[in-house]
Amino acid sequence: MNSKEIVQINNDKRKMLTAENLAYYEDMLVYIRLNNVNKSEQQTEEVLLELLEHLLLAQTEGKTAKDIFGNDLKEYCNEVIEEIPGEKTNDIVKFLSFVIIQFLAIISLCHGFIGFGLHYFFDLGAGSMTFQLGSGIIIIVGYLILLYLFVKVILQWVKRTSFKEKKAKKWVEFLQVWIISMVFIGLFILIPIVVPDFGKTISLPILTFAVVGIILYLVSFILNKKYRITN
Amino acid sequence: MSQRSQLLKGILEGCILSIIKMQPTYGYELSMKLQAFGLFDVSEGSIYPILLRLQKEKLIIGEMRKSDTGPKRKYYQLTEAGHMQLAEFIHQWELLKQPVDKIIEKGVN
Numbered sequence: 627m628n629s630k631e632i633v634q635i636n637n638d639k640r641k642m643l644t645a646e647n648l649a650y651y652e653d654m655l656v657y658i659r660l661n662n663v664n665k666s667e668q669q670t671e672e673v674l675l676e677l678l679e680h681l682l683l684a685q686t687e688g689k690t691a692k693d694i695f696g697n698d699l700k701e702y703c704n705e706v707i708e709e710i711p712g713e714k715t716n717d718i719v720k721f722l723s724f725v726i727i728q729f730l731a732i733i734s735l736c737h738g739f740i741g742f743g744l745h746y747f748f749d750l751g752a753g754s755m756t757f758q759l760g761s762g763i764i765i766i767v768g769y770l771i772l773l774y775l776f777v778k779v780i781l782q783w784v785k786r787t788s789f790k791e792k793k794a795k796k797w798v799e800f801l802q803v804w805i806i807s808m809v810f811i812g813l814f815i816l817i818p819i820v821v822p823d824f825g826k827t828i829s830l831p832i833l834t835f836a837v838v839g840i841i842l843y844l845v846s847f848i849l850n851k852k853y854r855i856t857n
Numbered sequence: 858m859s860q861r862s863q864l865l866k867g868i869l870e871g872c873i874l875s876i877i878k879m880q881p882t883y884g885y886e887l888s889m890k891l892q893a894f895g896l897f898d899v900s901e902g903s904i905y906p907i908l909l910r911l912q913k914e915k916l917i918i919g920e921m922r923k924s925d926t927g928p929k930r931k932y933y934q935l936t937e938a939g940h941m942q943l944a945e946f947i948h949q950w951e952l953l954k955q956p957v958d959k960i961i962e963k964g965v966n
Contacts, residue, residue, distance in 0.1 A: 627921045627929070632921075635929070669909070669912075672919065672921070672931055673905060673908075673909060675931070676883075676884045676905060676908075676931055677902070677905060679883075679884070679885060679928070679930065680884055680885045680888070680901065680902070680905075683885045684885075684901065693901075694900065694901045694902045695900065695901075695902035696900050696902065696903075702902060705906040706905055706906050706909065708906065709906045709907075709909035709910045709913065710909060711909075711912075711913045
């Protein structure tokens, strides 16, 4: 059974928990999944399912998650995470390459098609795009760093909301995520503006970007199929 | 950490190997067996970090398989290395048990 199948079983079985146990368990689940960076996904999901099975069986005797895993659930989760074996570096490299290629594909596709559409249907912008090779590379690298930071910040935010006795109000959480997103979107717009022009000047028809985007997307699709990265 | 849980820490691993040796077991059943033998105050969940560690050290191997009563469960069994580790644990335990008992006996009388 691969990790995706185990996740599916977990999703189905979780519905059988009482409201109180579900709240405890979901906190543990989110915390363990978020902290399993460099850890084997298979082992993580297997142990999560074991903890769930145990809780379900103990629940019939009227026990709660705290009776089974101790009063400090966060500490307990840290003990579990500590013992989960590491993922092979190979898998991490594969996953990162996949994310980067797909990200570049999306940027390139959007740029190509929107630019093309604006130019040919609304006569806006130019039919070709001129850019400096040096600045272009810096901007792309900047985007990747920003994407990485964005994921990090969001994960940190989710982690912080675990194991709170009092959950924050929905609208407060929404506002926080909204502000984080706005800051990052602002930075995405800012990067091309602040990076100075340097390097060789290149001029390409705008549609080239769409073609490059499609090719990159196909590459990411084939990589995913071949190495089963996201399934 | 209480004195009891400190004492138990090293021993628990040996007990778990020993129970798994009797027959392939899944987590919940294992914790029930520990309690049935009298180790009630071991928090039930504390076996899972240990099971993960034993797997990492390749002393046990877990396999998802269908149980008699229905759902697929992860059953553990000892590996070759696990059998050796258990034999070593039993040997060391025997070496400790008698002297410690004797010392305590002398102290009491």
